[in-house]
Amino acid sequence: MTMIGAGIPRREDDRLLTGRGRYLDDLDIPGALAAAFLRSPHAHARINGMDLTVARAAPGVVAVFSGADLMEIQKPLAPKVLHPDLDDRPRLPMPPEEVHYVGEPVAVVIAESRYLAEDAVDLIEVDYEVLPAVASTAAALAEGAPTAHSTASSNVAVRIKQRSGDAERALAEAPHTLSEEFFVMRGGAHSMEPRAVAARFDPSISQVTIWDTTQAPHYARQQLSMIYDMAEDDIRVIAPPDVGGGFGPKAQFYGEEVVVPWVAIKLGRTVKWVEDRQENMVSAMMERSQTHHIEVGFDSDGKLLALRDYVEHDQGAYCAGLQVPSITTATVPGPYKIPNISIDLVACYTNMVPTSSVRGAGRPQAVFAMERMMDRIAEYLDIDPAEVRARNLIKADEFPYQVGIMFRDGSPLTYDSGDFPALLSGTLERLDYAEAKAFREGARAEGRHVGIGLAVYVEGCGLGPYEGAKIRLTNRGKLLVTIAAAPQGQGYETVYAQIAADAIGIGMEHISVVTGDTSRIPFGQGTFASRITATCGPAVYQAGQQMRERLLDTASKILGSDALRLEGDRISLDGGDQEKSVSLLDIARVANIGKHGITLPAGIKPGIETSSYFAPARAAYASGAHAAMVEVDPDTGGVTVLRYVIGHDCGTVINPRLVDGQVIGGFAHGIGNALYEDTVYDAEGQPQTASYLDYPLVSAVEVPPVELFHIQSPSPLNPLGAKGAGEGGTIPAPAAIAGAIEDALRPLRARINCAPATPGRVMDAVLAALEGNPRC
Structure with missing residues (x-):
């Protein structure tokens, strides 16, 4: 049976549905101490002094440390993605002198319980000198603005440029041009289990074991090795099999991940810290906040001639990495043929939580700006929005297609495969576009505000540098697949057993999968950027092919024949004679165990045992098209999603059930980004949405039914033909829904230039239009 493409139920579901999930907070280590962090209440302040005396004397307290007490680990946390022009502001694990956002850790209490630790945190006295704060990119770039870091001369972290052709000349000569400004909000990633770290030090062997809800255990080990000046082999990082979602922020590296293990080493005791929800709201990394000043040139048929985009990117208080702004600049052109491109991005430091990847990672902002402009071109020329898109899409026979700019992986932006027109036409067909437009017109005649929105996107995924896998025949006669990547709900225990089973030619019941443990496999990168199926998948497949050869070779020596067949867990002579066969257990007994002191x-x-590491030549590109039909109440700003269709292409679909779950789960995230989730700071950098009373997180009630279909354009860049599926549901949703809302409000001429389109923003757009100023 071919396992690749089969809709196998997830192995993980049984334990998750019966309350037997294995989260880090479930880790019960006898005698473990609890950590609690004191966090800055100020967006920008100098620490003049700290009194820990009362806290250290509190009941149950074992130790209290300020940043100044742990100077040996106050080394800058390296950005994940750099740029030669980056003005990097050091991000310390627990800064001893100056804080740069509300929620930054400044001290840690270690106590017999979390309750006692939190009580003691309140007893720490800190002498802060409050400094001017910067709370938006507009404020950061304003003339005479204060700096987010007192030692900096400006708030500019880096400027990134993309060029293809001559956009300035093409815009000057274009028959038509349109320009607009679009804004996309800040938002977080709200995992079921927030960040968490536990650590135990064994002085007898000078090794530390760390349990970490990270998406990248090998990356965490590498960072700790440098900061602690310890050999990597003396640091074991284990990501638990269940963490209730990662979504990007858990792929980053935080000060708490440095402090907790170090304190465990110093005290010689196990220490555990689990982030509470309020901490998560103010201190876990966020994303999205960008302003796009975009201009397009086009002819009278709507054909794009030039694109110019100036982007203000909110980097937050520090640069954890430049992956998001880099991806944004590469994503703006999307699936369209644009001969002349000019994109300038300025990343600014602000006194807010650092930004890094959240599901979509720079793509939703770019797609929002480009797709909204496609709608504006259609309106300007009085051409159907679907037709304008169709006239500009890259055709299926034009792959591989070179866009003319660079992707974040350092390679020229080259779309490997796809069929963008088929995605758009398939989405329109399933929406029944003609009928949907007729329904819209009928509703308008009744005074209702119904609209249709479209969005087409391309997603760079399957990034390098590499990922690896090992497969071992255990001494019990089973096959164990080991991968470095840490799962966050994608179903790794299922899908990589499928891939291995297909490569080896054996049933999945004989295969188990373990993940995310640096002691089991020496090298790895981690789960992020929809990359694992396209990198780890091929590694598992190649290791599986090698394993099949090893099993057959060993069996041939035992049975004295090369004419063999593998069936079940037995290898027999090709005639199927079970009396002349060996089981996997038999092979293990001969080749793994042997006879003590006797020659093989x-x-x-x-x-x-076999292993393989797969390094892709460059990124693969998934793609898709979304269509939304909504109804808007202009008196309240309320939006109801009536229909939603998703066309998706992630190359070869390994497990349809898992892919559908990823896409629809991503769509739920996209609905939140489109209509609800908005992280608000005031002008002093104080968070105003620090609980779910203020931050409306989407629930199952708000997620409408969705019709999903797939086309499969296998990538030529890996032997499975796989691309990424984890973010495609999220990326275009804000653009499609904003377009639908604006279409619904077209009789009022209201503009939707901001995401999320909350009721307040929709009302503002309606009122602005009525006042003759049609803006979001």
Whole structure:
């Protein structure tokens, strides 16, 4: 049976649905101490002094440390993605002198319980000198603005440029031009289990074991090795099999991940910290906040001639990495043929939580700006929005297609495969576009405000540098697949068993999968950027092919024949004679266990284990098209999604159930970004949405039914033909829904230039239009 493409139920579901999930907070280590952090209440302040005396004397307190007490680990946390022009402001694990956002950790209490630790945190006295704060990119770039870091001369972190052709000349000569400004909000990633770290030090072997809800355990180990000046082999990082979602922020590296293990080493005790929800709201990394000043040139048929975009990107208090702004600049052109491109991005430091990847990672902002402009072109020329898109899409016979600019992986932006027109036409067909437009017109005649929105996107995924896998025949006669990547709900225990089963030619019941443990596999990168199926998948497949060869070779030496067949867990002579066969357990007993002190039989290679590391030549590109039909109440700003259709292409679909779950889960995230989730700071950098009373997180009630279909354009860049599926549901949703809302409000001439389109923003747009100023 071919396993690739089969809709196998997830192995993980049984334990998750019966309350037997294995989250980090479930880790019960006898005698473990609890950590609690004191966090800055100010967006920007100098620490003049700190009194820990009363806190140290509190009941149950074992130790209290300020940043100044842990100077040996106050080393800058390196950005994940750099740029030669980056003005990097050092991000310390627990800064001893100056804080740069509300929620930054400044001290840690270690106590017998979390309750006692939190009580003691309140007893710490800090002498802060409050400094001017910067709370938006507009404020950061204003003339004479204060700096988010007192030692900096400006708030500019870096400027990134993309060029293809001559956009300035093309815009000057274009028959038509349109320009607009679009804004996309800040938002977080709200995992079921927030960040968490536990650590135990064994002085007898000078090794530390760390349990971490990270998406990248090998990356965490690498960072700790440098900061602690310890050998990597003396640091074991384990990501638990269940963490209730990662969504990007858990792929980053935080000060708490440095402090907790170090304190455990200093005290010689196990220490555990689990972020509470309020901490998560103010201190876990966020994303999205960008302003796009975009201009397009086009002819009278709506054909794009030039694109110019100036982007203000909110980097937050520090640069954890430049992956988001880099991806944004590469995503703006989307699936369209644009001969002349000019994109300038300025990343600004502000006194807010640092920004980094959240599901979509720079793509939703770019798609929002480009797709909204496609709608404006259609309106300007009085051409159907679907037709304007269709006239500009890259065709299926034009792949591989070179866009003319660079992607974040350092390679020229080259779309590997796809069929963008088929995605758009398939989405329109399933929406029944003609009928949908007729329904819209009928509703308008009744005084109702119904609209249709479209969005087409391309997503760079399957990024390098590499990912690896090992497969071992255990001494119990089973096959164990080990991968470095840490799962966040994607179903790794299922899908990589499928891939291995297909490569080896054996049933999944004989295969188990373990993940995210640096002691089990030496090298790895991590789960992020919809990359694992396209990198780890091929590694598992190649290791599986090698394992099949090893098993058959060993069996041939035992049975004295090369004419063999593998069936179930037995290898027999090709005639199927079970009396002349060996089981996997038999092979393990011969090649793995052997007979103590006795020479192996002739030709038997000891140790049945294979490994493979797969490094893609460049990124692969998934794609899709979304269509939304909404109804808007202009008196309240309320939006009801009536219909939603998703066309999706992630290359080869390994497991349709898992892919559908990823896409629809991503769509739920996209609905939140489109209509609800908005992280608000005031002018002093104080968070105003620090609980779910103020931050409306989307629930199952708000997620409408969705019709999903797939086309499969296998990538030529890996042997599975796989691309990414984890973010495609999120990326275009804000653009499609904003377009639908604006279309619904077209009789009022209201503009939707901001995401999310909350009721307040929709009302503001309606009122602005009525006042003759049609803006969001």
